[in-house]
Amino acid sequence: MQAVIQATIDFLKAYWAPLLCGVIIVAVLPLIAGYIVLVERKIMADMQARLGPMRVGPHGLLQPIADAVKLLIKEDIIPESADKLVFWLAPVLSVGAALLSLAGLAIGPAFQVAKGINIGILFVVGVSAMGIFGIVLGGWASNSHYSLIGALRSSAQLVSYETAAGMALVCGLLFAGTLNVTSIVEAQYNQGMWFGLLAPVAFFTYLVASIAETNRAPFDLPEAESELVAGYMTEYSGFRWALYFLGEYTNMIVVASVATTLFLGGWLRPFPRTHWLNFLDFFPALSMIAVGAYCVMRAPKQPVRVQQLFMLAVAGLCFVLALVLAGPLLLPALKPSLAVAVKPFQDGILGSFWFLLKVSAYIYLFMWLRFTLPRYRFDQLMRLGWHFLIPLSIINVLLIGIAMIVGSYLHMEGGWLIFATIPASVIALIIALFILAAEQKHQPQRAGGASDSYAG
Amino acid sequence: MLDSVLFYFFASIAVIGAVLTVTSRNAVHSAIFLITALLATAGIFLQLRAEFLFIVQIILYVGGIMVLFVFVIMLVNLDVAVRQMQFTRQKWVALVVSLALAAQVGLMFWSVRKMPGQGLAVIAAAPVESLKPNSEEVAKSLFSTYLLPFEIASVLLLVAMIGAVVMAKKRT
Numbered sequence: 248m249q250a251v252i253q254a255t256i257d258f259l260k261a262y263w264a265p266l267l268c269g270v271i272i273v274a275v276l277p278l279i280a281g282y283i284v285l286v287e288r289k290i291m292a293d294m295q296a297r298l299g300p301m302r303v304g305p306h307g308l309l310q311p312i313a314d315a316v317k318l319l320i321k322e323d324i325i326p327e328s329a330d331k332l333v334f335w336l337a338p339v340l341s342v343g344a345a346l347l348s349l350a351g352l353a354i355g356p357a358f359q360v361a362k363g364i365n366i367g368i369l370f371v372v373g374v375s376a377m378g379i380f381g382i383v384l385g386g387w388a389s390n391s392h393y394s395l396i397g398a399l400r401s402s403a404q405l406v407s408y409e410t411a412a413g414m415a416l417v418c419g420l421l422f423a424g425t426l427n428v429t430s431i432v433e434a435q436y437n438q439g440m441w442f443g444l445l446a447p448v449a450f451f452t453y454l455v456a457s458i459a460e461t462n463r464a465p466f467d468l469p470e471a472e473s474e475l476v477a478g479y480m481t482e483y484s485g486f487r488w489a490l491y492f493l494g495e496y497t498n499m500i501v502v503a504s505v506a507t508t509l510f511l512g513g514w515l516r517p518f519p520r521t522h523w524l525n526f527l528d529f530f531p532a533l534s535m536i537a538v539g540a541y542c543v544m545r546a547p548k549q550p551v552r553v554q555q556l557f558m559l560a561v562a563g564l565c566f567v568l569a570l571v572l573a574g575p576l577l578l579p580a581l582k583p584s585l586a587v588a589v590k591p592f593q594d595g596i597l598g599s600f601w602f603l604l605k606v607s608a609y610i611y612l613f614m615w616l617r618f619t620l621p622r623y624r625f626d627q628l629m630r631l632g633w634h635f636l637i638p639l640s641i642i643n644v645l646l647i648g649i650a651m652i653v654g655s656y657l658h659m660e661g662g663w664l665i666f667a668t669i670p671a672s673v674i675a676l677i678i679a680l681f682i683l684a685a686e687q688k689h690q691p692q693r694a695g696g697a698s699d700s701y702a703g
Numbered sequence: 704m705l706d707s708v709l710f711y712f713f714a715s716i717a718v719i720g721a722v723l724t725v726t727s728r729n730a731v732h733s734a735i736f737l738i739t740a741l742l743a744t745a746g747i748f749l750q751l752r753a754e755f756l757f758i759v760q761i762i763l764y765v766g767g768i769m770v771l772f773v774f775v776i777m778l779v780n781l782d783v784a785v786r787q788m789q790f791t792r793q794k795w796v797a798l799v800v801s802l803a804l805a806a807q808v809g810l811m812f813w814s815v816r817k818m819p820g821q822g823l824a825v826i827a828a829a830p831v832e833s834l835k836p837n838s839e840e841v842a843k844s845l846f847s848t849y850l851l852p853f854e855i856a857s858v859l860l861l862v863a864m865i866g867a868v869v870m871a872k873k874r875t
Contacts, residue, residue, distance in 0.1 A: 254704040333731065365836050366754045373762040379770055380738065387731060387777050395777065402774050409766075426838055 265350075268360045272349055280496035281311030287614050294618045305554040308561075321485035326389060329482065333388035338483065338490035341381025345497035348375035352504045353428040355514045355598030357591065367428035368416060368505065375501050378494060379405045382462075385491070386479035397478025400468050400625060404459055407632040412456035414640035418442075418449035418647050419509040422664075432513030439520055440662040443510030446647055448672040450510045452640045454612075457502040459632070461495065463613055465620040466628055503609035504602075511605045514598030531600040532573035539565030572596055634686050639679035646671035709750045717743035730776045738769050755837040 259266075285300065285307065292299025300307030325334055351370040353359035364370055379402055386398020419442045420426065423434040435441055443450040459466040470478030480491050507513060518524050542562035549555045575593035623631070650671035654664045720740030724733050745760040845853050 250704060254708070258705055330729075330731070333735070336735070364754070366758045366838060369755075369758045369762070369838075373758045373766055376762065376766040379766070380773070383770070383773050383777070384731070384735070387773075399774070399777065402770055406770060406774075425836075427836075 265360045265362065268358070269350065272360070273346060276346065276349075276497060276500075277315070277493055278311070279500075280493050281315060283496055283499070283610065284314070284492075285311050290611070290614050291618050294615075305549060305557045308557070315489070318485055318489040323485045323487065324482075326391070326482050328390045330388040330390065333384050334482075337381045337385030337388055338487045338494070339381075340384065341378050341494035342490045342497070344374055344376075344378035344381065345494045345501060348372075348501050349497065349504075351428065352501070352508070353432070353513070354504075354602050355595050356429065356432075357595040358599060359428065363427065363429065365427055367426050368420065368431070368509065369426050371501060371505055372413070372416065375498060376405070376409060378498060381491070381494060382479050385483065389479075389482035391482050393476045393481045394479050397470060397475050397481070400475075401462060401479060404462070404466065404468060404628065404632075407629060408456040408459040408636070411452050411632065411636040411640045412460060414637070414644050415449040415453035415456065416505070416509060417644050418446045418640075421644070421647060421651060422446070423509075428508055428513075431508055432515060435512045436515055436519055438661055438664070440665060441510060441512040443506075443512075445665055445668045446510075446643070446672060447669070448639065448643050448676055449647070450506070452636055452643065453506055453510065455631075455636060457506065458613060458616065459628070461498050461502055461613075463499070464617040465622050467622065468625050468628060499610060499613065500606065503606045503613075506609055507602060507605040511609070513605075514602040516597065516601050528576055528597055529573065531597060532569045532576075535565045535569035535572060539563070539569065572600060635679060635683050638682050639675060642678050643672060643675040646675045706750060710747060713743045713746035713750065716740070717747070730779070731773065734769060734773050734776055737772075738765055741765050741769070752834060753837065755841050 288310075289299045289307070300310045303309045303313045325331060348371045350360040351364055351367055351374070353367075361370070382401045382405075383398045386394040386396075386401070389395075419431075422438065422442050422445055423431040425431060425434070438445070462468075462470065468478075470480065475481070480488055483491060512519075516527050516530075518527075539562040542558050542565065546555050546558035546562070549558055575589045575596055578589050647668055650667040651664070654667035657667070659667055717740045720736045720743060723736040724740060727733050727736060741760065741764045745757045745765075748757040748760060
């Protein structure tokens with residue numbers, strides 16, 4: 248008994264930080280996902296010249312909380328002929344895999360749950376890929392045709408696009424020479440250039456494949472509402488449905504974070520080594536002040552008094568955040584002796600600001616594409632994956648590798664490598680387009696794609 | 704202590720999962736239990752500080768092979784499969800084989816107990832900081848010491864892949 252207690256204490260002593268981080272992530276993430284949904288609806292409304300949710304709170308700011316309450320108190324329906332155990336297990340798997348994969352990501356140089364994990368990117372990709380079981384088993388357990396077809400489509404889509412995404416990641420990892428998330432960002436610092444600029448084709452491949460992997464428009468075939476009601480989650484309601492939704496949005500954050508880490512320089516600010524751009528460090532604080540000032544300006548124009556107060560409160564929050572963001576920069580200027588003590592805070596706060604900004608930009612791009620492009624047909628989706636993206640990504644890895652060897656012979660160092668990798672990427676793109684053209688000449692496009700057995 | 708707890712935790716999950724894989728009558732349930740067993744095995748790899756093997760086990764077996772398994776199972780009409788006889792009737796052969804296996808395992812336990820020191824407790828693995836980076840070491844040994852077996856294995860896999868494509872292709 249004594250030994251058990253001692254072991255527990257030792258365990259907690261060694262692992263309290265990651266445990267705490269994990270608990271915080273699990274607690275905060277549903278809120279973040281809810282607000283991403285709100286932002287998505289607002290952006291959709293903006294693009295369609297509407298107002299979007301306006302009723303709950305000023306400008307609909309409390310809508311996610313109302314939605315969460317609604318979902319929690321909804322009746323939980325399990326179909327009569329469903330496989331109860333698997334029906335219960337599937338959404339949990341979906342959310343669990345997505346949340347677990349967040350553990351490998353580093354938000355800023357200091358914040359990482361599984362600190363210094365050697366297999367970083369592989370862990371994130373591998374664990375988040377397990378989420379597919381949630382979709383497949385949920386579709387099967389519902390015992391409904393729509394669900395089953397949605398699940399089949401989803402698994403076919405994920406398996407197809409995972410190859411392209413993996414090959415695109417390999418491209419970035421070739422430059423970094425490591426799987427460790429922190430070292431990847433440091434490699435980009437040393438290189439003086441984001442890997443997304445060194446290998447634009449790989450970044451593009453990853454972008455397309457990540458949209459397909461998160462089942463989002465224009466590749467949202469598994470839940471194409473005009474054909475399949477809601478795909479694999481047709482039979483789900485209330486809280487279980489909310490779990491699927493949470494998993495989906497967490498997956499979005501995960502793929503955006505992976506792309507940010509590997510292709511967009513992680514938590515580095517733009518041009519991290521150019522010293523005359525050091526004023527960019529004040530950008531986070533200044534942007535917060537700008538948002539706060541805008542809120543103060545708009546507050547008198549709100550129709551209801553509560554809404555005015557709410558706007559002012561948001562403005563106050565922005566000013567406090569600005570203080571937090573600027574504090575570590577201003578303190579050393581006032582008291583030089585504090586510079587060393589404040590340095591980690593400065594790196595951590597600014598780093599996580601840039602990281603989150605890049606992740607938000609990536610997610611915004613997802614939404615923009617969703618409201619701009621029409622949905623693909625299933626055979627078109629499969630053709631795009633197998634006949635274009637997979638050859639493109641494989642050729643790209645091959646040519647980038649050759650370009651790196653050539654570059655090392657010509658002593659191209661740091662950012663100069665771009666003169667070897669860009670031509671390689673262009674050649675890869677041209678070869679892939681030729682393959683696509685040859686394929687289509689060989690096999691003329693069938694109307695309707697009826698011979699494809701997976702097309703629902 | 705922690706290592707022992709983790710090892711026996713994952714090991715028991717793996718064994719229970721494996722047994723349930725064979726005994727459950729529903730093919731999808733079997734697949735789920737097989738996934739559980741594979742994940743528990745990955746956990747044992749992690750307890751041994753073999754991070755790379757841990758994630759490869761998950762990506763290959765759980766994320767790759769089992770997805771295809773489940774995919775195929777869902778396309779098969781399960782009602783027919785349930786009515787068919789699922790267990791062969793070689794009871795006596797099975798009994799002899801499992802007794803032999805049990806004897807082997809028993810012998811192992813007996814000899815372990817006789818060893819000096821640890822007994823059944825798991826020896827704690829070295830702290831992570833003292834180990835070389837896992838994936839780099841695997842890569843080095845694969846591409847230097849074991850280059851020939853590695854290449855032979857990859858050619859074998861390529862042959863299997865091409866064979867599958869040729870067989871799946873429609874004859875025109």
